[in-house]
Amino acid sequence: MMKKLIFFVFLILVACSSPHNEKQEVTFIRIVDGDTLIAEVDGQEEYIRLLLVDTPETKKQDEAVQPFGPEASKLMENTFSPNDTIVLENGSSERDNYDRILAYVYTEDGQMFNEMLLAKGLARVAYVFPPNDKYVEKFREIEKKAKKKQIGIWSIEGYVTDEGFSTTIY
Secondary structure (H helix, E strand, O other): EEEEHHHHHHHHHHHOOOOOEEEEEEEEEEEEEEEEEEEEEEEEEEEEEEEEEEEOOOOOOOOOOOOOOOHHHHHHHHOOOOOOOEEEEEEEEEEOOEEEEEEEEOOHHHHHEEEEEEEEOOOOOOOOOOOEOOOHHHHHHHHHHHHHHHOOOHHHOOOOOOOOOOOOOO
């Protein structure tokens, strides 16, 4: 009986020690938009979607470019260059329904890019789905400060909604 209990505990520990939330160095290839990039991961080009943030659209088919979307993309472009080493911290769920890797993205010097977008008012906290919510409280505090300063997306009254960004005000 004791052997079965020890084996069961071992199985639980193995399951809990998955690679989720580990950091991994990858190579930045290019931006897609403010909250999505392409990187070389384990020798393959992969789409990476930033966890817990949403930036205005710049490339959505049949939609106009949304205010502050180009600025969010520009921030990524100014932060990362092709062939830069960046660091991914994977979420608890590794991929979304578009097969993009879900991650927090860090610069070479350790700054989290997700936080940078929020601090500059170029993103809202969104897509909070446990267990991928490790930094949600911290992100909400950063968002609150940007909102109070009325910078970026917060400078247009009624632009940010619970569902995204209003298309009726611009």
